[in-house]
Amino acid sequence: LSWSRLALSSSRLALAKARGRKLPFSITFILTHRCNFRCTYCAIPDAAGFEMSTVQFQRAIDELAAAGMARASFSGGEALLRADAIDLIAYAHGLGLTTSLNTNGWLTLPLLDRLAPVLDMLVVSLDGPGERHDGERHPGSFERAMATLDAARRKGLATATITVLTARNTEVIEPVLTLAERHGFWAYFQPAYEDCFAQEAGLAPGLGPALLADLSARLVQHRQLGRPVGASPGYLRRLARAPQFGDCSRCHAGRYFGTVMPDGVLVPCHLVSQRVAPVNGLSHPGGFAGAFHALDAPPTGPGCAISPYQESDLIFGLDPDAVAAALRKLGRELRW
Ligand SMILES: C[S@@+](CC[C@H](N)C(=O)[O-])C[C@H]1O[C@@H](n2cnc3c(N)ncnc32)[C@H](O)[C@@H]1O
Ligand code: SF4
Numbered sequence: 001l002s003w004s005r006l007a008l009s010s011s012r013l014a015l016a017k018a019r020g021r022k023l024p025f026s027i028t029f030i031l032t033h034r035c036n037f038r039c040t041y042c043a044i045p046d047a048a049g050f051e052m053s054t055v056q057f058q059r060a061i062d063e064l065a066a067a068g069m070a071r072a073s074f075s076g077g078e079a080l081l082r083a084d085a086i087d088l089i090a091y092a093h094g095l096g097l098t099t100s101l102n103t104n105g106w107l108t109l110p111l112l113d114r115l116a117p118v119l120d121m122l123v124v125s126l127d128g129p130g131e132r133h134d135g136e137r138h139p140g141s142f143e144r145a146m147a148t149l150d151a152a153r154r155k156g157l158a159t160a161t162i163t164v165l166t167a168r169n170t171e172v173i174e175p176v177l178t179l180a181e182r183h184g185f186w187a188y189f190q191p192a193y194e195d196c197f198a199q200e201a202g203l204a205p206g207l208g209p210a211l212l213a214d215l216s217a218r219l220v221q222h223r224q225l226g227r228p229v230g231a232s233p234g235y236l237r238r239l240a241r242a243p244q245f246g247d248c249s250r251c252h253a254g255r256y257f258g259t260v261m262p263d264g265v266l267v268p269c270h271l272v273s274q275r276v277a278p279v280n281g282l283s284h285p286g287g288f289a290g291a292f293h294a295l296d297a298p299p300t301g302p303g304c305a306i307s308p309y310q311e312s313d314l315i316f317g318l319d320p321d322a323v324a325a326a327l328r329k330l331g332r333e334l335r336w
Contacts, residue, residue: 005096009070013256016068017316024064024292026071026257026312029057031085033077033262037104037138039127041164041192041204044077051262052282054084058091060260060281060288065095067289073308075102077262086114093118102162104137105145112148116155124149126161126187128172129179136169149183159185160230162307165215166192167206173218177227186230189219190307191242199271199301202243212242212305231307232322234314239305246303248272252316253309254295266291269309272298 009025016023035045052060061072072092079085080103093099100121108115108124115122124145127133133142145161152159163176173189180187191212192204203212216239223229223236231239238245254268254276264282267273276296281288304310314322 006070006098009068012068013070017256022255022293022295023068024256024258024289025068025316026073027064027069027292028073028075028257028259028308029060029088030075030077030259030261031057031079031082031088034081035077035104036081036106037078037141039104039125039138039164040136041166042196044196047197048077049263051082052264054087056264056282057084057088060264061088061092061095061097063281063288064260064292065092065097067292069097071098071100073100073102078104078107080107080111086111086118089115090118103148104141105148106138106141108148109144109151112151112155112157116152116157119157121158121160122148122152123160123162123188124185126163126176126179128163128169129175132169132172136164136166146179146183149185153184159183160188161185162188162190164192165189165207166204167211170211170215173215173222177222177229180228186228188230188307189215191215191239191305193271193304193306196270197273199248199304200275203305207242209242213240216240232311232314232319232325234319234322235305235307235310238303238310242305244302245305245310246313248298248301248303251298251303251309252313254297256316257309257312258292258295260288264288266295268295268298269304269306271304271306271309272301275299 013025032051033044033048089099098120102123105124127136130142149159176187191207194201194204216236219229220236259267264280265278279291279294281291284291
């Protein structure tokens with residue numbers, strides 16, 4: 001984590017916000033849609049297609065960093081299927097950016113020695129204890145995910161998990177939090193969407209308003225008890241308002257954070273990616289920074305409950321609880 005870079009980018013962000021201008025502060029790079037898993041609720045691998053080369057991704061990172069990016073997240077599909085994934089993370093780290101990686105934890109363990117020096121946060125999917133996780137994901141994957149989280153902590157990496165909640169597994173909240181306490185990670189939870197690329201398809205069957213309000217109330221309670229719930233109070237309030245979580249057209253996606261797809265297309269987020277005009281950083285005259293600035297704001301919609309997007313939206317909206325929660329986590333990791 002480069003404090004000078006973060007301070008510089010934060011002051012650029014404050015200036016951009018004061019002037020009502022966009023700035024690509026936090027960008028997720030989807031390195032590939034390919035995946036070695038076929039999780040029950042995920043159709044991302046079906047979207048696999050053209051992927052930018054190493055040099056093209058480096059160009060995207062360079063141009064967005066010059067335009068004010070402070071945080072680069074890497075995800076997929078399974079990002080680690082690309083042989084250059086760690087090189088790209090290292091490239092972003094070398095520019096002084098804060099880096100994170102979302103992974104299913106299958107290929108990660110032997111790569112941790114290379115990842116630890118260039119990564120600020122490792123996020124591993126965890127859909128429940130033992131067989132509950134394996135049933136949603138892949139046989140044997142719970143054991144590997146836990147071994148990865150433990151080894152990452154031993155190497156000093158900050159770790160978090162994301163648990164996708166379906167109508168089948170809402171009871172996993174408590175056991176996942178127990179694992180989080182024992183193994184030292186932050187546990188995030190988010191409801192499953194029927195189609196990650198189409199918010200209009202709604203949440204997965206069975207995730208009605210009463211169930212989500214109950215999930216939110218349980219997480220609020222756990223949070224108040226000091227358990228390692230990653231979500232901020234603002235996210236949990238939005239979760240309780242399902243299915244009208246917020247308002248997409250007011251979201252900071254596409255204004256202060258966004259996503260670069262494997263083919264170079266920029267989108268505010270996955271869920272509205274098919275409802276905004278595609279702008280490709282490879283072909284845009286202003287490159288990736290120009291493409292970000294040319295991006296449409298998200299169309300009208302009911303907001304979403306995707307945890308990283310909502311936490312970002314709350315932080316960029318200067319929600320005091322979300323900012324405080326982010327600082328508290330940073331502080332705990334740095335042992336302030
Ligand atoms: C798309 S995955 C990519 C990273 C990696 N392959 C993994 O599984 O963590 C990022 C996160 O999105 C979640 N996800 C996938 N499909 C989803 C859906 N339909 N609704 C909500 N979250 C979903 C995954 O469980 C994971 O936590
Ligand atoms: S959730 Fe992740 S691991 Fe599972 S199929 Fe989707 S991209 Fe692959």
